[in-house]
Amino acid sequence: MSGNRLSGKVAVITGAASGIGRGTAERFAEEGAKLVLVDNNEARLLEAAEQLKAGGASVVAVAGDVSLSETADRVLEAGRDAFGGIDILFNNAGIMPVVSVLDMAEETWDSVMDVNLKAMFLLSKRVIPEMLKRGGGSIINTSSVMSTLTEPKYAGYTSSKAGIIGLTKAIAVEYAEEGVRCNAICPGWVDTELNQRLAVELGGMDKLYPIIKQQQPTGKMATVREIANVVLFLASDESTAITGASIFADGATSAFI
Numbered sequence: 001m002s003g004n005r006l007s008g009k010v011a012v013i014t015g016a017a018s019g020i021g022r023g024t025a026e027r028f029a030e031e032g033a034k035l036v037l038v039d040n041n042e043a044r045l046l047e048a049a050e051q052l053k054a055g056g057a058s059v060v061a062v063a064g065d066v067s068l069s070e071t072a073d074r075v076l077e078a079g080r081d082a083f084g085g086i087d088i089l090f091n092n093a094g095i096m097p098v099v100s101v102l103d104m105a106e107e108t109w110d111s112v113m114d115v116n117l118k119a120m121f122l123l124s125k126r127v128i129p130e131m132l133k134r135g136g137g138s139i140i141n142t143s144s145v146m147s148t149l150t151e152p153k154y155a156g157y158t159s160s161k162a163g164i165i166g167l168t169k170a171i172a173v174e175y176a177e178e179g180v181r182c183n184a185i186c187p188g189w190v191d192t193e194l195n196q197r198l199a200v201e202l203g204g205m206d207k208l209y210p211i212i213k214q215q216q217p218t219g220k221m222a223t224v225r226e227i228a229n230v231v232l233f234l235a236s237d238e239s240t241a242i243t244g245a246s247i248f249a250d251g252a253t254s255a256f257i
């Protein structure tokens with residue numbers, strides 16, 4: 001499947017070395033976008049960039065920690081230098097510490113807030129002026145079904161993902177008239193390394209699958225490509241009526257008692 005739904009558009013994608021970010025980079029490239037890929041795993045980021053370039057995509061890679069202002073500065077520079085600006089920002093990098101409130105170190109709380117939430121503010125702050133110069137743009141922030149539903153040991157993660165919904169609405173409202181849209185996606189279970197690591201913590205995939213079957217009415221994880229297709233819709237001009245929304249791509253998890 002390929003087309004021109006993002007033809008000529010410049011898209012920044014964070015967390016692009018793996019999972020949802022990498023899958024979305026592939027999907028965006030298929031639709032003609034030029035890509036600025038960001039991740040703190042430099043080796044895997046460069047491998048992803050090379051693979052996309054080999055397929056004919058225009059790609060620059062920025063290795064760095066998204067929670068740092070200097071990374072956001074370099075992302076902006078890369079978008080301007082390589083492609084003359086930025087139209088789409090997919091704020092997607094995230095971490096998921098699994099630890100109870102009482103056992104959580106202050107540093108763990110700070111890092112999940114910084115990587116999952118503050119980074120989205122830092123990049124939006126730099127990219128929105130570029131979008132305004134171009135007459136508009138689309139920001140998509142990866143939240144989670146865990147923004148509104150949670151379970152023990154996810155206080156940091158759930159708080160950060162709920163904060164993303166607030167930031168998304170605030171940006172949407174502030175820049176709606178100028179054509180900068182901002183939406184959140186809230187995936188349920190998705191088949192990525194994030195959950196492979198969780199399975200290891202729980203003692204193997206055999207322990208994880210019954211939980212997925214019980215929580216997600218579809219009975220299975222979404223694929224990265226299924227989530228990337230939702231992000232593509234929000235990035236494209238097909239969704240110009242939608243801003244400030246949280247789209248639950250969760251296999252009915254949030255509808256289930």
Ligand SMILES: NC(=O)c1ccc[n+]([C@@H]2O[C@H](COP(=O)([O-])OP(=O)(O)OC[C@H]3O[C@@H](n4cnc5c(N)ncnc54)[C@H](O)[C@@H]3O)[C@@H](O)[C@H]2O)c1
Nearest residue numbers: 015017018019020039040065066093094144189190192194
């Ligand atoms: N997989 C799921 O079931 C699921 C469900 C809901 C939401 N999410 C969210 O989707 C997003 C992507 O997760 P994924 O499942 O693809 O995970 P993943 O672990 O496969 O990919 C995350 C990527 O983010 C990068 N990253 C982490 N910290 C970073 C930092 N400080 N700076 C730059 N890059 C950093 C990692 O190196 C990795 O490449 C996350 O925000 C996650 O919370 C995932």
